[in-house]
Amino acid sequence: MHGLFVTGTDTGVGKTFVTTGLARLLSDRGFHVGVMKPVETGCHRCGDDLVPADAVQLATAVGGHQKLSSVCLYRFEAPLAPDTAARQEGRSIDPAVILNSFRKIAASHDIVLVEGAGGLLVPIWERYTMADLASDIGFPLLVVAASRLGAVSHTLLTLEYARFRGLPVVAYVLNQLSSGIDAAMSTNADLLARSTEVPCAGVIEWSPTEGNRGAATAASAVSRAISVDGLLSTG
Numbered sequence: 001m002h003g004l005f006v007t008g009t010d011t012g013v014g015k016t017f018v019t020t021g022l023a024r025l026l027s028d029r030g031f032h033v034g035v036m037k038p039v040e041t042g043c044h045r046c047g048d049d050l051v052p053a054d055a056v057q058l059a060t061a062v063g064g065h066q067k068l069s070s071v072c073l074y075r076f077e078a079p080l081a082p083d084t085a086a087r088q089e090g091r092s093i094d095p096a097v098i099l100n101s102f103r104k105i106a107a108s109h110d111i112v113l114v115e116g117a118g119g120l121l122v123p124i125w126e127r128y129t130m131a132d133l134a135s136d137i138g139f140p141l142l143v144v145a146a147s148r149l150g151a152v153s154h155t156l157l158t159l160e161y162a163r164f165r166g167l168p169v170v171a172y173v174l175n176q177l178s179s180g181i182d183a184a185m186s187t188n189a190d191l192l193a194r195s196t197e198v199p200c201a202g203v204i205e206w207s208p209t210e211g212n213r214g215a216a217t218a219a220s221a222v223s224r225a226i227s228v229d230g231l232l233s234t235g
């Protein structure tokens with residue numbers, strides 16, 4: 001496996017949590033892991049700086065050897081789709097800049113994990129979407145879905161669109177975003193398994209202590225749910 005493009009059925013479904021966990025697990029196995037969150041919106045302003053929380057978390061998970069400026073090429077304050085956030089600030093996003101940086105990171109690491117923003121059809125710039133970026137990067141997708149009512153349709157829509165675009169999908173993961181297990185959460189995995197040939201990599205449990213966004217917590221939750229060996233062999 002040279003890398004994964006981690007996408008989701010939505011924003012806030014656990015892409016960063018899963019990517020962080022995988023990044024730490026792969027680093028712990030001795031791989032030199034590179035990470036990217038090419039475009040991050042909703043960044044916190046800190047003086048003159050915009051802090052991309054996802055990118056910081058990913059960079060920390062792999063030991064902090066990458067410059068944040070290479071992990072996250074475009075940072076915006078507005079919590080909006082990249083195209084909209086950029087326009088609001090009178091800026092534009094050049095996919096070629098992202099791809100050039102990606103190639104450098106890929107050339108100097110064993111494995112690269114790229115986290116998208118939102119889902120596959122989020123516009124990055126004009127008609128260029130996350131799916132276009134995933135296609136240009138060339139890594140297979142790992143689809144993260146929040147395991148809640150609606151997850152089945154959201155997941156199948158994402159998988160169907162990936163198939164339509166010819167984007168290979170390694171697997172999807174169901175991520176539990178709350179502590180209680182409701183009827184939808186307890187039946188999503190079975191219904192999805194009967195509805196698609198794409199494998200489920202696992203069901204990630206809610207981690208009550210995740211408040212500190214620690215990579216160790218994410219790695220532990222991901223390792224309980226996902227076989228990293230399985231991903232390494234298929235990705």
Ligand SMILES: Nc1ncnc2c1ncn2[C@@H]1O[C@H](COP(=O)(O)OP(=O)(O)O)[C@@H](O)[C@H]1O
Nearest residue numbers: 008011012013014015016017176205206207210
């Ligand atoms: N399995 C989990 N257990 C506990 N907290 C989680 C879990 N998955 C995600 N979270 C938390 O939920 C929030 C949204 O997840 P995040 O990974 O940031 O989503 P995304 O990257 O898709 O926007 C974050 O605060 C994250 O730490």
Ligand SMILES: [Mg+2]
Nearest residue numbers: 015016054115
């Ligand atoms: Mg994220």
